[in-house]
Amino acid sequence: MAKRDRARDGMPRLEQQLCFAIYQVGHAFNRAYRPILAALGLTYPQYLVMLVLWEQDGLTVKELGERLMLDSGTLTPLLKRLEGSALIRRERDARDERQVRIHLAEKGEGLREQGRCVQEAVGEALGGTAGDAGRLRDQLGLVRDALLASSRDG
């Protein structure tokens, strides 16, 4: 960390911290997505679940959780809300009754087309700003992996 990143007393400056930059841009993304997704009756985490299901149907709750980094305490109520909106069905696996498999319902399948437009809208909001979005995304992936590794190892 460079010298200018700290106040005279050695306390790191809020504006200079990577974690805070990520905290803020996460909020900004949420705000950008909110009005767009509200038109589909989805929140951002719900939209992520739908994105996964549009890619691959019939996943278990655990598999969904692994892709999204969410546990059952978050997913169970979220999935129940999506089921309440008739976008998905929750069905217990016949072979292993511990597992619950999530399937797209007709209405959820029908939302796929509208989902396609969401990215266009957010892409517009980004404009050309994130010029090399791919590179940025890859760097963030490295940061994520380093943090997760150290969380696991203690």
Place this chain on the structure above:
Amino acid sequence: MAKRDRARDGMPRLEQQLCFAIYQVGHAFNRAYRPILAALGLTYPQYLVMLVLWEQDGLTVKELGERLMLDSGTLTPLLKRLEGSALIRRERDARDERQVRIHLAEKGEGLREQGRCVQEAVGEALGGTAGDAGRLRDQLGLVRDALLASSRDG
């Protein structure tokens, strides 16, 4: 967006989206900070509030909210918890009684030293991975500003 970023059906792949990368790395940061901050009895947003106050004491709720991108619905209960832990005091401004000014309490002042170590610990967790953290941070700032601008303009 490059061609490889989309499935055959034109649906953008989850793993390829910048917003998802940020969503995930935000989670990862939270997990990395949680055990470290738990030792101080703080959550990550509470730590952010303390960081701001260590930099400048006596801010109003509105000013805190502007720096952290949080509104009173989030800050009011959070600040009440910090007051409950005797880290801060909430005092209504004598000149403008609509405002509530937040001051460090003795215990909150005393936490400053321990707060200094938090960044070191997270820095270690990052390792050398975020080689050019400054550059990454600046790019994220641009993304944030673009999103906020488009949110404002509609």
Place this chain on the structure above:
DNA sequence: GTTATTTAGATTGTGTGCAATTAGATTGTC
């Protein structure tokens, strides 16, 4: 085949986050 362990989800409790509303104070205008 019975018991112990592991696994998958659900539940509970605490803490953000934000939209919408409300309450109280201040400012501007007459």
Place this chain on the structure above:
DNA sequence: GACAATCTAATTGCACACAATCTAAATAAC
């Protein structure tokens, strides 16, 4: 001074997010 418009916090309601715990089912060990 009266009163409307504006401003600041607080409140309420809903939706994540996660730790800790619980239940039921599957698997391993014997």
